[in-house]
Amino acid sequence: MENEKILKFLESSPTIQELRSFAKSLGLRLRRTMKKRDIVKILKKQAKEKERKDNETYQELPFSGSVLKKQREERKIQSKPEAYDLPESYSKDKIVVFPINPHWVHVYWDFSENTKKKIEKYELKLRLHDVTNVIFDGDNANRTKETTINSYPGNWYFEVNFAGANYLAEIGYYAEGFKRLLISNVITTPRNFPVYGKHETWADLKRRKRRVTPAHLKTTSESAFIGSSRLSSIQGNPSSEEYLKILSKHLSGRFFL
Amino acid sequence: MNKGKFILMLHAHLPFINHPDFPQFMEERWLFEGITETYIPLLKAFERLERDGINFKLAMSITPPLMEMFANKDLQRKYEEYMNKLIELANKEIERTKNEDQRKHKMAKYYKEDYEDILKHFKSVEGDLTKAFTHFQDKGNLQIISCNATHGFLPLMMHNPQNVNAQIEVGVNAYERHVGKKPDGIWLAECGYEPGLDKYLKKQGLSFFFVDSHGLWFGDPAPAYGVYRPVMTEEGVFVFARDPESSQQVWSADVGYPGDSRYREFYRDIGFDREEHYIAPYIDGSGERCNTGIKYHKITSKKTDLNSKELFDIDEAYEAVKEHASDFINKKKEQVSKLLEEFDGIEPVITAPFDAELFGHWWYEGPLFIEQLFREIDKAEELNPHTPREVIDTLNSVQIVTPAASTWGANGYNEVWLNGSNEWIYRHLDNAVETMIDLAKKYYHANELQERVLNQMARELLLAQSSDWAFIMTTGTTVEYAVNKTKTHLNRFRELKKELENNNIDVDKLKTLEWIDSIFDNIDFRVYAKDV
Numbered sequence: 001m002e003n004e005k006i007l008k009f010l011e012s013s014p015t016i017q018e019l020r021s022f023a024k025s026l027g028l029r030l031r032r033t034m035k036k037r038d039i040v041k042i043l044k045k046q047a048k049e050k051e052r053k054d055n056e057t058y059q060e061l062p063f064s065g066s067v068l069k070k071q072r073e074e075r076k077i078q079s080k081p082e083a084y085d086l087p088e089s090y091s092k093d094k095i096v097v098f099p100i101n102p103h104w105v106h107v108y109w110d111f112s113e114n115t116k117k118k119i120e121k122y123e124l125k126l127r128l129h130d131v132t133n134v135i136f137d138g139d140n141a142n143r144t145k146e147t148t149i150n151s152y153p154g155n156w157y158f159e160v161n162f163a164g165a166n167y168l169a170e171i172g173y174y175a176e177g178f179k180r181l182l183i184s185n186v187i188t189t190p191r192n193f194p195v196y197g198k199h200e201t202w203a204d205l206k207r208r209k210r211r212v213t214p215a216h217l218k219t220t221s222e223s224a225f226i227g228s229s230r231l232s233s234i235q236g237n238p239s240s241e242e243y244l245k246i247l248s249k250h251l252s253g254r255f256f257l
Numbered sequence: 258m259n260k261g262k263f264i265l266m267l268h269a270h271l272p273f274i275n276h277p278d279f280p281q282f283m284e285e286r287w288l289f290e291g292i293t294e295t296y297i298p299l300l301k302a303f304e305r306l307e308r309d310g311i312n313f314k315l316a317m318s319i320t321p322p323l324m325e326m327f328a329n330k331d332l333q334r335k336y337e338e339y340m341n342k343l344i345e346l347a348n349k350e351i352e353r354t355k356n357e358d359q360r361k362h363k364m365a366k367y368y369k370e371d372y373e374d375i376l377k378h379f380k381s382v383e384g385d386l387t388k389a390f391t392h393f394q395d396k397g398n399l400q401i402i403s404c405n406a407t408h409g410f411l412p413l414m415m416h417n418p419q420n421v422n423a424q425i426e427v428g429v430n431a432y433e434r435h436v437g438k439k440p441d442g443i444w445l446a447e448c449g450y451e452p453g454l455d456k457y458l459k460k461q462g463l464s465f466f467f468v469d470s471h472g473l474w475f476g477d478p479a480p481a482y483g484v485y486r487p488v489m490t491e492e493g494v495f496v497f498a499r500d501p502e503s504s505q506q507v508w509s510a511d512v513g514y515p516g517d518s519r520y521r522e523f524y525r526d527i528g529f530d531r532e533e534h535y536i537a538p539y540i541d542g543s544g545e546r547c548n549t550g551i552k553y554h555k556i557t558s559k560k561t562d563l564n565s566k567e568l569f570d571i572d573e574a575y576e577a578v579k580e581h582a583s584d585f586i587n588k589k590k591e592q593v594s595k596l597l598e599e600f601d602g603i604e605p606v607i608t609a610p611f612d613a614e615l616f617g618h619w620w621y622e623g624p625l626f627i628e629q630l631f632r633e634i635d636k637a638e639e640l641n642p643h644t645p646r647e648v649i650d651t652l653n654s655v656q657i658v659t660p661a662a663s664t665w666g667a668n669g670y671n672e673v674w675l676n677g678s679n680e681w682i683y684r685h686l687d688n689a690v691e692t693m694i695d696l697a698k699k700y701y702h703a704n705e706l707q708e709r710v711l712n713q714m715a716r717e718l719l720l721a722q723s724s725d726w727a728f729i730m731t732t733g734t735t736v737e738y739a740v741n742k743t744k745t746h747l748n749r750f751r752e753l754k755k756e757l758e759n760n761n762i763d764v765d766k767l768k769t770l771e772w773i774d775s776i777f778d779n780i781d782f783r784v785y786a787k788d789v
Contacts, residue, residue: 076766077749079276079773081741084748090688098413098683099662101670108684155680185416188452190662190670192471197478201657203489210657218481218600231471231669239677247676248732250667 006047010040019043089153095169095184097128100238102163102192107184108155109171115181116152122173124149124181128158131186132165138180157239164191192232261593262606262643262651263634264497265315265627266467268444269296269613270408272725272742273322273776277331278769281339283541284738286548288326289339293550295617295624296386297375302628303393313398313631314642317390317613318444320404321431322723324387325776328435333384340376343550346539347372350527350551360568361553367571368551387435394436400644403432403440403463407776409722410674412451412662413683420690422457422789427719429461431777441646442466446724447674448499448610448665455490457789465495465645467610468660471669473498475661485596485605487648488658495649496660502592503609506585514581515620518556521569523619525554552621578622582629590639606648610665679730682721682743689718689750696754697785709767710757711782714750716774721746749774 009022019039023046034042095109107126111119126149129141145158149171160167166188172180199212234250236243271291276282306313319327326332347369354362382389393399405411406427414420425443432440442465443458450468458466465487473484473496480488484498507513514520528540528549540547554566555574561567589607596605616623634642666673675683693714700707721743729739749770756762 076763077769079278080282081738081745082748083737083741084744086685086744086747090684092688094684094687096416096683096687098675099671100675101668101672104672106675106680108680110684153684155684187415188662191475191477194475194479195477200478200481202654203493203657204654205652215478216481217479218483230667234668234672238672238675239680241677244676244678244731247667247672 003047003051006043010043010047093182095171095182097167097169097184097187099167099187099189100157101232102190103159103232103235104238105158105160105167105187105189106155106238107158107169108153109149109182110153111181119173119181122175124152124171124173125178126156126169126171127178128160128167128169130160130162130165131168132162134166136168138178157237159237160189163189163193165189258638259597259602259604260638261589261596261640262604262648263589263640264606264608264643264645264648265630266444266497266608266610266645267299267315267317267613267616268320268404268610269317269323270320270404270446271323271326271614272723273325273407273720273774275326275329275332275773275775277773281335281542283543283545283547284735285332285335286339286541288332289336290548290550290618291614292336292379292386293340293343293372293375294621295614297378298617298624299613299627300378300386300389300393301374302624303398306628306631307393307396307398309632311631311635312642313635314400314644314647315398315627316400316402316442316645318402318404319387319390320408320444320446321406321428322408322776324431324435327384327386329775336379336384337376340372340379342539344369344372344376346549347551349535358568360570364553364569364571365551391436397644400441400646401432401436402442402444402645403428404444405446406431407719407723408446408725409719410447410449410671410724410727411445411454412449412664412671413675414690415451415453417687417690417694418457418789419694419785419787421454422460422787423715423784424719424722425457425461425463426784427715427777427780429463430779434779444610447728448472448663449671449724450660450664451662452659455492455494458494459492460789463494465497465649467497467499467608469663469665469669470499470501472496472660472663473658475663476658477661478658480656480658482600482603482605482656485600485607486603487606487645487652487655488660489655490659491657495645495655496658497606497608497645497648498660499610499665500607502588503585503607504611506588507609507611508615514577514585514626515615515623516556516559517577517581518558519570519573519577520556521552521574521621522554522556522563522566523552523621524563525552525566527551527553574622575625578625578629582626582633585630586633586637586640589634590637593639606643673731674724674727676731678733679727682727682730685743685747686718686722689721689747692750692754693718693782693785696757697782700757701783701786706762706764707757708782709771710753710762712780713767713770713774714753714757715780715782715785716776717746717750717753717770720774720776721750746774 016036023039023043089110091113092110093112093115098106100106126147128145130143131141134140166186168186169184170180171182172178197215200215201210201212203210234246271287274284276285350365351369354365390401394401405424409424411421429440439462443463445466448467448469450472470484473480484500487495487497489495526548529546539549553569555569557567593605616627634640664670700711703711726739726743730736
């Protein structure tokens with residue numbers, strides 16, 4: 001029991017340093033100015049709290065199926081996960097872009113009640129802008145893809161042209177030009193190609209200095225990229241059934257589940 | 258003589274599953290199987306290596322949920338009950354197989370002794386396996402590293418800095434609480450890296466992490482020594498990248514060792530093979546059949562259908578283990594000599610990360626393979642095992658590189674955790690995160706009861722964020738549990754929020770939630786109020 005552990009420790013007449021590190025190991029927050037007796041007080045309080053918690057837990061421990069069933073019924077909730085309905089909309093203006101892989105990005109959105117009212121008579125457009133090396137001012141994207149959306153909340157998958165490029169999404173409508181309602185975060189699609197620089201930066205760890213040298217790659221050979229064929233070997237829209245079927249058959253790093 | 262450095266890195270993780278109000282619960286078996294098949298067999302392998310004076314070194318991430326489950330008294334008690342049942346079943350099997358093929362009888366006796374020994378080990382550390390692994394850390398053989406709090410998938414959290422920071426900070430605190438000191442390094446859930454994450458790691462005092470091979474291949478710039486030397490990020494955090502050859506040797510579905518005909522077949526288990534009235538007490542209470550762990554068949558060949566598999570013999574499998582360990586090390590030696598030549602004598606560092614549960618749970622003989630592998634390395638002059646910290650300490654200079662976005666999931670990026678099967682979770686998770694951040698600021702000076710509610714909300718949010726749920730939705734097995742887990746934690750979060758805001762806190766309900774979703778006893782919800 002943790003409460004016994006704490007009390008035993010306090011009996012060992014610890015120094016203030018020992019008290020501090022012990023309290024920290026329990027996750028307790030101490031102020032710098034605290035004196036020895038303050039920390040002892042906090043630890044005693046913690047021990048008492050633990051004792052109370054332990055008692056609660058052990059009183060509730062199930063000893064047989066029938067007692068357990070009764071307890072479960074009395075309790076308002078049980079641990080078994082259920083298929084609760086989650087809200088359709090959170091009634092907040094929201095648009096988020098996620099990178100999926102070098103070729104696909106995902107966007108989801110939701111609207112506040114205010115926005116919902118505002119857009120009733122318009123056809124909504126979702127745009128995805130390539131803003132690589134651009135400070136976006138609404139008009140200067142390198143490329144833009146646009147699609148009509150008719151649901152909110154909603155989500156969309158875009159196939160994109162470039163890996164290692166920056167994208168952002170916006171939602172709006174046309175009324176004497178494009179009127180923006182929402183604009184998203186900026187993401188970078190993962191790179192799927194090497195970046196060969198002319199220089200390398202090295203940190204000298206002993207002297208704590210940096211030095212820049214001409215690049216001297218030792219691993220440009222094909223063999224250095226063994227296994228890279230598994231990258232992006234599955235192509236297509238990540239929301240499609242077909243894609244999922246193939247993806248679920250490919251091994252990830254994990255083996256348990 | 259210049260040598261290669263070899264880092265074996267095992268990532269041990271299971272999602273937090275705790276149903277203390279049920280006498281048994283199917284999904285709790287994941288932990289029990291993990292303990293019986295992977296975690297204790299690894300400890301036993303380490304003990305034998307220690308006894309024989311073999312110089313073995315490796316790194317292991319034991320994730321916060323796993324450490325929390327190891328320390329959970331309800332789960333410890335249930336594990337003992339589970340093992341007692343299993344030993345009872347093994348005893349019955351010994352009787353029963355007397356009249357069956359002698360190879361089965363031999364294995365039944367083997368299982369009984371093995372299970373008894375495993376239970377003895379479990380009791381000898383009072384069920385807290387973190388303590389048992391820490392012993393090997395103290396001895397210098399093992400470096401235990403951390404993981405982000407509930408194994409949340411960080412590449413899809415980057416738009417919310419407080420959220421990323423909370424995942425990492427809560428994970429670091431949990432490590433400290435269980436191991437007694439701060440972690441030196443971290444395994445990012447799913448090996449998921451996005452440029453910018455290093456800043457958060459640095460802030461929590463973490464000095465290294467791992468990426469998949471393409472994290473460095475496509476790093477900026479491409480590193481001089483590819484994946485075979487650690488690099489450092491601009492923030493000063495060291496990075497180790499996965500060696501694709503080591504992965505392929507062990508891991509590949511087509512040519513990897515675990516597919517050898519002599520190894521035990523995962524999919525034939527007496528939980529499915531024995532008649533119902535006999536096996537009923539040893540499978541799920543609902544009568545749904547499941548693995549018991551007692552298996553009598555070997556892979557035979559991949560083409561052999563399950564019903565025609567031949568009988569398994571542990572001694573024959575052990576021969577395969579020896580062959581494979583020796584083959585693995587021979588290939589490492591060849592690789593080292595090739596790399597030494599390419600690198601003009603600079604010592605290559607070969608990093609081989611694996612899911613720990615591959616060894617034992619999936620590949621039954623895996624822990625024996627690891628043991629044998631260290632016996633072989635001990636004999637090899639060209640290769641030395643190292644912990645990541647030891648490698649860092651030998652570095653004089655290191656190249657500065659920004660790793661590329663990468664994961665170890667199928668296809669290499671985020672698609673396993675974001676596709677048509679699981680896209681729906683993100684809007685709800687994001688909303689909960691934003692709510693948590695708002696409330697953490699608003700209720701920063703909460704009273705004691707409000708504080709308990711907010712801490713429980715943080716637990717529910719973190720539990721909903723486990724990457725395991727999205728992963729399961731993609732792979733398609735036990736999907737209902739994963740979907741409901743996500744919905745239930747989010748629903749509990751919402752109800753707690755309502756009670757908090759309406760000043761109508763149901764203390765009994767709160768107590769129950771603190772008992773069932775009991776992860777991170779000492780969490781402080783104010784972690785979400787931090788400026789990061």
